[in-house]
Amino acid sequence: MSVPLLRKAKSSPALQPAPAAAAPAVRQVEVGPEHDGQRLDNFLLRLCKGVPKSHIYKAIRGGEVRVNRGRAAADHRLAAGDLIRVPPLRVPEARPAFVPAGEFPVVFEDDALLVIDKPAGVAVHGGSGVDFGVIEQLRAARPQARFLELAHRLDRDTSGLLMVAKKRSALLGVHQSLRDGGWRKHYLALVAGDWVNDRQHIRQPLTKWTTRSGERRVRVDPEGQPAHTIFTLRRRFGAFSLLDAELKTGRTHQIRVHLASAGFPIAGDDKYGSDDANARLARRGFRRMFLHAHTLALPHPLSGEPLALEAPLPPECTRLLEELAVP
Incomplete structure (x- = not known):
């Protein structure tokens, strides 16, 4: 009696084990x-x-x-x-975001520093729901640059002077100058209300807090970090006043919170501002915060030569002041 031969079943391609993912290498x-x-x-x-x-x-x-x-x-x-x-360090899987190359108006540039005039509404870096900001766009526009790092920060809705270091030595020098008090940084702010004093110091300590929705805020708090701003009246417009704000410390939202706590919120400020004043300005077509980093003076971080930089008011801010000046 013949015994039937047992044939080896062919494995189905669908049953083949998937190739192992390549492990991260040293x-x-x-x-x-x-x-x-x-x-x-x-x-x-x-x-x-x-x-x-x-x-x-x-x-x-x-x-x-x-x-x-x-x-x-x-x-x-x-x-x-x-x-x-x-060593092998696993990075969480993430879909890379497209970063468009972006160039911004250059106020000053040499082999160590780049100072731009940042427009309002543009974040300085990605994060917290923002895919990219100024620094990512600059890196995309300048792929040959080996080093581009923010030397300081501006709020997303603040326009004006923003400094970027092109060398690590320049970045360290800028930070040292800031710690030594070698900066003079002035902003222009339009506030709701008829400002009283020609010159006024506000020294109110500030602390950060988070709302229930996760939004970051700052408030005056006796237990907070020391904060000092000097305000100088530039022009009165009845219901509004144009001020120069000189930062003596650099706390988050410092100018905005100091002015709001004094009863003179910045025009167009959606966090600390006046809804009524903002609505009146919106009817005029003005829909941004009127806070502009206007002038910056500091020693060059490598040569020590004095730098005096200025960014003029954006056209929409100038236009608003002209309209407010009309009786």
Whole structure:
């Protein structure tokens, strides 16, 4: 009696195991001159965008990150030419956002600094529901630039002078100048109300808080951080006044909150402003906050030469002042 041969069943392509995803590999990254003097943790946070901070610090503490084959602490200062061992660090899957290249009016530029006149309504960087801002657009427009970093911040709805460092040494120099009080920064603000004093100092400590909807706000708080603004009357328009605001400290929303707390909210301010005054201006076609970073004086971060920069009022602000001046 013959025994039938058992034939080996062919495996179905649908049943074949899927190829394993390639695991992240160890990288060897050389430190360029633009990152000379930077802390190791800050270097990795920029290099490994999207990786949670806790993962990066854990890798440093565990010795998975090496500098020139040796262990290093998070605050270790890197030098140009250092070789960094970067271990596999998984980045959460995310759909990359398209960043259009953007150029902005240039007020000053050399090999260390770029100062632009930022329009109102444009965030300075991405985050908190904003896919991209000024700095991402500048990097897209200047792919050859090895280093572009914000030297300070402006609110999204504030226009005017914004400084970008083109070298790490310039960034550090700008920050040192700011800490030393070497800046003189003036804004122009139109406020609701008839301002009284020609010159007035407001020293009100400020603290940040978050609304139930998750919106960031600032308020006057005796337990907050010290904040000092000097206001100088430029012109009266009856129901409105044009002020010069000089920042002596740089707290979040400082000018806006100081003016609102004094009873003179900034025209068009949708966070701290007057709904009635904003509605009257909207009927005139003015639909932005009237706060403009007008002048900036500071020593050049590398040469020490004095810089005096100015951004004129945007046309929509000038137009509004002309209309308010008409009896």
